[in-house]
Amino acid sequence: MATFLTLDELAATIGDGMSLAIPNDQAGVAMAATLALTARASKNLPKNLHVICVPISGMQADILIGRGMVSAIETSAVTLGEAGGAPRFADGIRQRTFRMMDATCPALLAGFVAGQKGVPFMAIRGLIGSDLMAARPDWRIIDNPYADDDPVVVVPAIRPDVALFHAPEADRFGNVRIGRHAELAAMAHAARRTLVTVERISDTSLLANENEAAGVLPALYVSAIAEVPRGAWPLGLWGEYALDGDEVARYAQLAQTPEGFAAYLEGAMRRREIAA
């Protein structure tokens, strides 16, 4: 069942070599937890993370890469959106600092569905004829066992060590509101452990109201929760606050160089406290 931790305690449970599932920018990104991770001393910094984006990422993946924590990334895209390309990601590709596992969104999502169902793989349409197939030797083409002349791609189940996201609300029983973002449930179902930061923790059970219960991730799937107001900043959080476009643009500018990136991180926790 879910335990309640501080932000630093929660971040400290992410260790070397773990596979880490993170959501897209619209679903609620645990940016404060990410900054807390990167702020750790070099000897305590988790390295060789295998990052799996559900199904794309932005500033969060770029920061983990820039800090040298990532040995592989599985994603359909990394982009800062309106602020442009992800600079540490693009630089890492050129320098080969991590293994790139390019995907397409529904194939990644299908991997999580297989993971949550406990089956070894999931079939997915499309893909055949894309150069992604050569880039992903772990994806296979099989013959549809139920029809003739129908090749179809299968992707292996994804079972991350850790899923990490930010949500508006948890209750004191460990249930977490995820609204319409069903991919957060799939992440948590497939993951061995799920870490969640939330804007607030309520005394009333989120399952008490039948009309709202469908948008709640039950505590069964939640390992640890930390209360972190504005925990998605500078990204936005659905139903709560908008993206801080100036701050993301500032990051996009500074992160063009490793020195600028380090300077950004140096001030980021303090800027976060001001923004919160």
Add this chain to the structure above:
Amino acid sequence: MTGAPATDREILIATITDLLDGVRTVAVGMSSPIPAAGAMLLRARNEANGRAPVRIIVLGSRDHNFLTNGAFELFDAAAQGRIDAFFLGGGQIDGQANINLVGTGAYPDNEVRWPGSFGSAFLYFVVPRVILFREEHSPRVFVEKVDFVSAPGHSEGVARSGGPHALLTGKALFDFDKARQRFRLRSVHGGASVSDVRALTGFDYDAADTVSTTPAPDAGTLALLRGRVTDELAETYPQFAATLAAGFAA
């Protein structure tokens, strides 16, 4: 004021609306203000003309996205045949309508790396009317052969109900001839010539016997775009909506 002639950007939006004519449900991906405007304009125009209602799904929007099943649902709905039209772009697009969203040079350590393939390697296969949209019309974008195929324009021996319908750029509109697997130039936008387009396109293509000038929207369509559609866009694309409004106020 609102009586001013259509701007280049408004002509692009209205051209998208015409390309979407007849669809029941259209989806628009992230960071795509012009396609979103085109889809919203179709919805508004059909409503004004008493034609069949159009459902639109604008990713990144709250007001113009009715899906409730998270990141799964657009792909699932498309696989079920419920999404009639979608938009794809590309850092490179070639003459067989292959698109590259990954980067230039040899994969995986590309000279220039773009964000990634997103949902293209799936949606291109299952959405019947995929409109390729790229504003920059240059030989570096429109190449003879893409460096990386994120999604192929055509497939043999594979289940496929979707694919390319048209290619719209900042200079021209091409139809895609599925039988010949080639683009055919339909019209050029005001200010560009047929020979300009040929010179700026790195792949070979056919041309209609008479290549026309891309038409400007009629007064009623333009009024809808400058009114209701600009307001609707502002929720997801505030800066773009402000630029549009400044364009027709100038």
